[in-house]
């Protein structure tokens with residue numbers, strides 16, 4: 001086991017090449033050899049050993065659009081998803097601010113990956129964690145949380161019942177021994193994704209197409225990932241940002257509430273940390289298509305090769321994209337079609353996690369469809385990706401649409417004790433810039449804690 005020099009700064013998560021070379025080398029080694037070694041905190045970043053962003057570029061043969069669909073891969077993060085980044089950032093900010101200490105129990109309200117990240121980070125930093133999540137998620141998630149030593153506190157329901165986990169969290173926070181990593185509320189999540197994911201997205205398109213970003217799509221769970229769009233717009237003001245929702249639970253689009261099966265997203269709310277000012281479109285994606293897409297990527301290699309997909313890419317597709325990643329890819333294709341993006345334009349999106357937690361989801365799909373021949377997978381590939389339509393795209397750039405989203409946020413958050421004045425302050429981009437500006441002071445505080 002290595003002694004942990006506390007953990008990385010925001011800048012080191014964006015530029016891991018600036019981490020001291022021996023720490024970086026040991027961390028990369030331990031990512032494969034021992035994921036429970038605390039040195040893995042220094043693997044919380046989007047880059048591979050060559051300091052290149054882990055990504056794939058989907059070609060027109062698969063997407064039906066001329067624009068490049070650039071997918072950043074979250075499965076290479078320790079614990080298997082980028083949600084470990086917000087978990088680390090919220091915990092480390094609490095620690096350097098003196099609000100969290102070794103005596104506290106860490107609460108992680110989640111539908112899965114943030115809970116996995118919370119259990120994992122707490123374990124590395126020697127803290128006790130309780131993950132509060134719905135009782136009907138894929139079983140691989142509970143197993144992983146237990147493997148990382150996290151306790152489970154289950155609330156009834158599934159993906160779109162996350163509001164119950166929030167209520168339980170706020171109840172448990174009345175005990176001063178409990179400290180919540182409140183991903184839907186704490187700006188550390190915004191800071192991580194704006195600085196680290198946004199900055200990495202800008203690097204990811206270097207040498208791809210025209211080197212710029214024309215569009216960014218992400219399906220909010222917490223809306224943390226969407227914050228990357230704010231940074232992308234600073235670098236490329238023309239970029240359009242689309243938030244994706246399940247067609248079955250279209251809360252941001254039109255207040256719709258319903259059960260759906262895209263794990264990790266569509267949580268029936270406008271989260272506190274969602275900067276709706278920079279969201280240009282909301283696009284609805286059908287949940288069944290996301291599971292069918294996972295089937296095509298995971299089991300359709302022969303078909304993909306016949307379609308002319310590069311074998312190395314086809315191999316990555318077998319393990320690197322879960323249902324919400326498929327949702328993000330479909331959204332990227334729809335945005336590219338809607339905006340008439342052409343050759344050379346890049347749409348960036350995210351695969352939050354890989355296949356490793358969805359075996360049970362495919363088992364269920366196989367049982368429902370009985371006969372899944374190559375012909376069926378080929379039809380799905382056409383319907384889901386290549387022939388993706390432009391239906392259910394909501395343009396939310398006008399003030400009336402923004403006001404509707406502000407009202408949604410109020411109905412979701414006033415009840416948790418946030419004031420109208422605080423929520424009103426979020427209607428000004430200056431609020432978000434001020435939150436982002438805290439990255440630099442937190443970098444210093446983390447370095448100070450490390451004695452540097």
Ligand SMILES: Cc1ncc(COP(=O)(O)O)c(C=O)c1O
Nearest residue numbers: 113220221222223224225264324
């Ligand atoms: C699988 C998966 N996809 C997407 C998301 C949404 O990401 P974000 O919370 O950054 O909006 C999550 C969040 O937990 C997730 O677990």
